Amino acid sequence: MVTSERVLTSLRRGLVEFCALAILRDGPTYGLDMARRLEADGLIAGESTLYPLLARLLTSGLAESEWQESDAGRPRKYYTLTPAGRDALEVFENSWIPLRNAVDRTLRRPS
Amino acid sequence: MTHNELPAEAVSWLAAAEQTLRRASAEQTAEIMDGLRSHIAEALARGEAVDDVLTRLGPPTDVADPVLEEIPRRRPDIKPAQVQSTAPPQRPGIKDYMTAKRTAQIISFALALLAAAIISLRTGYVGSTIDPDTGEVINTTTQLVLFSMDPKIAVTLIAALLLTAVPPFVRGRRMPLTTACVAGIMTILAITTTIWIVGWFILPAAIAAVIAATIPITPRERRAFRQQPAGA
Numbered sequence: 001m002v003t004s005e006r007v008l009t010s011l012r013r014g015l016v017e018f019c020a021l022a023i024l025r026d027g028p029t030y031g032l033d034m035a036r037r038l039e040a041d042g043l044i045a046g047e048s049t050l051y052p053l054l055a056r057l058l059t060s061g062l063a064e065s066e067w068q069e070s071d072a073g074r075p076r077k078y079y080t081l082t083p084a085g086r087d088a089l090e091v092f093e094n095s096w097i098p099l100r101n102a103v104d105r106t107l108r109r110p111s
Numbered sequence: 112m113t114h115n116e117l118p119a120e121a122v123s124w125l126a127a128a129e130q131t132l133r134r135a136s137a138e139q140t141a142e143i144m145d146g147l148r149s150h151i152a153e154a155l156a157r158g159e160a161v162d163d164v165l166t167r168l169g170p171p172t173d174v175a176d177p178v179l180e181e182i183p184r185r186r187p188d189i190k191p192a193q194v195q196s197t198a199p200p201q202r203p204g205i206k207d208y209m210t211a212k213r214t215a216q217i218i219s220f221a222l223a224l225l226a227a228a229i230i231s232l233r234t235g236y237v238g239s240t241i242d243p244d245t246g247e248v249i250n251t252t253t254q255l256v257l258f259s260m261d262p263k264i265a266v267t268l269i270a271a272l273l274l275t276a277v278p279p280f281v282r283g284r285r286m287p288l289t290t291a292c293v294a295g296i297m298t299i300l301a302i303t304t305t306i307w308i309v310g311w312f313i314l315p316a317a318i319a320a321v322i323a324a325t326i327p328i329t330p331r332e333r334r335a336f337r338q339q340p341a342g343a
Contacts, residue, residue, distance in 0.1 A: 012254070029148045030149070030153070031146045031149055031153075032260070034148045035150065035167075045169060046167070046169020046170070046173040047150070047167050047168050047169065048147060048168040048169050048171070048173050048174045050146075051142075051143045051146035051147050051150070051174065052143050052175075054143075055142040058142060059138075063221070075147050076149060077145060
């Protein structure tokens with residue numbers, strides 16, 4: 001039986017990475033902040049799933065990380081978008097918008 | 112807040128999460144665990160309760176699912192920045208080279224070499240010196256066949272040696288076809304030269320070449336061939 005959770009899991013797979021890149025486009029961000037934003041938008045179920053995704057972005061060269069001292073003096077890992085990540089995000093946006101429109105049209109089409 | 116300052120529940124959660132990452136690389140595991148520790152420390156520093164933080168993180172097993180799905184991840188439509196590796200690429204070692212097929216190729220060459228040695232290094236009769244008065248044989252001269260070999264036999268042996276020497280040095284997609292061609296030619300050579308006897312000597316080498324041709328390539332070799340550019 002197809003449940004909304006299965007559908008959402010299936011849809012999120014492949015999209016969340018680009019949403020994470022989009023968050024990084026706004027500037028360096030640390031993990032907790034990103035996790036809270038993605039979870040609030042319903043893009044991740046458990047916040048822990050962000051970190052394997054970030055590890056993959058780092059391995060792929062689409063993001064980079066750096067430890068910086070926070071205001072409270074505690075080290076915090078910040079993630080930033082690389083030029084390759086910026087290009088990847090642009091490719092995704094150019095692909096996503098037509099795809100999203102096509103899906104919307106198909107769903108609205110009378111049977 | 113360091114790892115040692117995290118509450119026991121958080122430390123247990125992190126340990127369970129790390130356990131699920133057994134199949135990930137050490138680098139990936141370290142990156143993920145760093146991120147999770149920092150996440151928990153930051154949330155607790157903001158005054159959140161450890162139970163709430165761990166609930167929002169989800170079960171420790173959630174950490175592994177995206178990792179195991181995506182090892183290795185191929186993204187053909189997006190080209191990531193190429194990471195410059197300072198480590199030289201690993202050359203295949205002797206263990207990777209010595210498959211059953213390669214062993215049979217080398218045995219084929221060794222048998223051709225043995226046939227050539229047996230034929231060339233035996234002594235052959237050259238002539239005798241006879242006493243003109245008594246008619247008795249005074250002296251018999253022999254020399255290595257190598258120095259007085261029939262050209263047909265020499266060409267056959269050289270051809271066998273050269274043919275069987277080729278497949279061990281051929282790498283890549285051409286190797287199976289080369290091995291098969293050498294096996295075919297060696298078989299024809301051995302059969303056609305049996306009339307000169309030398310064919311029987313190179314027949315074992317021909318049989319080994321046929322065996323080499325019939326042994327399938329290993330899955331590792333098949334993967335290596337697929338990764339090579341076409342025409343390699």
